[in-house]
Amino acid sequence: MKRVLASFVAIGIALLAGSAIAQTQKPTLKPVPRTADGKPDLSGVWVGGGFALLFGDAELEAIKQYDAAAGRKPLPPPEPPPYKPEAEKKRQEFLARKGIDDPMARCLLSGVPRITVRPLPFEIIQQPHRVVIIYEVHHGFRFIPTDGRGHPDDMEPSYLGDSIGRWEGDTLVVEVTGFNTNTWLVGVGTFHSEKLRVTERYTRDTHDTIIYEATMEDPEVLTKPWKQYATLRLRPGERIREYECIENNEDIQRFEKLLQTDFNK
Amino acid sequence: MKFACVIALSLLAGTAAVSAHHSFAAEYEGDKPVTITGTVAKVDWHNPHIYFYVDVKDAKGGVTQWKVEGYPPNMLVRQGWKKDETMKVGDTVKVFGWRARANPTQAAGRDVTFADGKKLNCGPPAGTGGQ
Numbered sequence: 001m002k003r004v005l006a007s008f009v010a011i012g013i014a015l016l017a018g019s020a021i022a023q024t025q026k027p028t029l030k031p032v033p034r035t036a037d038g039k040p041d042l043s044g045v046w047v048g049g050g051f052a053l054l055f056g057d058a059e060l061e062a063i064k065q066y067d068a069a070a071g072r073k074p075l076p077p078p079e080p081p082p083y084k085p086e087a088e089k090k091r092q093e094f095l096a097r098k099g100i101d102d103p104m105a106r107c108l109l110s111g112v113p114r115i116t117v118r119p120l121p122f123e124i125i126q127q128p129h130r131v132v133i134i135y136e137v138h139h140g141f142r143f144i145p146t147d148g149r150g151h152p153d154d155m156e157p158s159y160l161g162d163s164i165g166r167w168e169g170d171t172l173v174v175e176v177t178g179f180n181t182n183t184w185l186v187g188v189g190t191f192h193s194e195k196l197r198v199t200e201r202y203t204r205d206t207h208d209t210i211i212y213e214a215t216m217e218d219p220e221v222l223t224k225p226w227k228q229y230a231t232l233r234l235r236p237g238e239r240i241r242e243y244e245c246i247e248n249n250e251d252i253q254r255f256e257k258l259l260q261t262d263f264n265k
Numbered sequence: 266m267k268f269a270c271v272i273a274l275s276l277l278a279g280t281a282a283v284s285a286h287h288s289f290a291a292e293y294e295g296d297k298p299v300t301i302t303g304t305v306a307k308v309d310w311h312n313p314h315i316y317f318y319v320d321v322k323d324a325k326g327g328v329t330q331w332k333v334e335g336y337p338p339n340m341l342v343r344q345g346w347k348k349d350e351t352m353k354v355g356d357t358v359k360v361f362g363w364r365a366r367a368n369p370t371q372a373a374g375r376d377v378t379f380a381d382g383k384k385l386n387c388g389p390p391a392g393t394g395g396q
Contacts (some may be wrong), residue, residue, distance in 0.1 A: 053336070102287055104286065120340070188288055241342075245313045249313055250309035250316075252315075254367065261366075
């Protein structure tokens, strides 16, 4: 793998670099599992973001040791989104309001690629004709056919869009379109239009990791394709649990009060 | 028992982390850390955040109740918490966190130290929510 790796989550890098916990056990490197048809098997429970929220110091150190043993390269920081001037002005307004407009905070389903880097796990179930992803957050799910079919002709704009997949060598490539405008791409204020198209690339570079690459194209608000990366980490023994966000979401009411205040003071 | 406001700015590594639910800055002030010591009065074990309430006594015998926001249950369980066992009403706790912008007796909790000295994270570092 010659590709230079990058990540959405600079947090992971920052903490891994700064950790100073004594190493107690050399990591075991297993081969990438494959299905009967020879494809890399992506099946398993994974998490793609918020490692510092989910893991303790010892586990963060184990991740660092694993990456070193596997020869994985450190990931450069993410690039800022290439918004057109008017769109960038709107994004800055969202930032000035400290993310209070975030659809996620109102328990709305996160879109692609943001849902991949939420700090709750998801399970990939790989079948010969399709890949299914079940996200713990918001009970999200995606069916990604890999049998050559195209997008349906009756798509309605939706939070996770419509996905079709194909294999390019050992990489699962997923084309996603048909989004509504109720999601942010990744990061505060990263709005988009219904013209958004996302191309995801999933490459299981080691047994415990998938390199996730997302290319976002939106001629309405972006000047060029915006590419972001993340490392997805295997979570052996983990299971997807129920997460009903709206259960006791007091934030919605508090936001209404906060919106009456001056956010720039 | 008492509570004390920690004046010093607390800079935590890696504050660009993703948020469990909402931007930290939307409701809390990362430059206003606070330490709350008192007795647990109530625990709301619900999504998208847990809330627990801590009664803090002052020198004159008055009681102020603080409301502390934490991770959702799923994230706490994965870090060793158990509902109704880890934190119970009546427990003496010391909570470190950051003040809410709109409520003077509300905080975003980062960690809890229990009477036996055990310390557990209960919420994200300040400044999270950039993703």
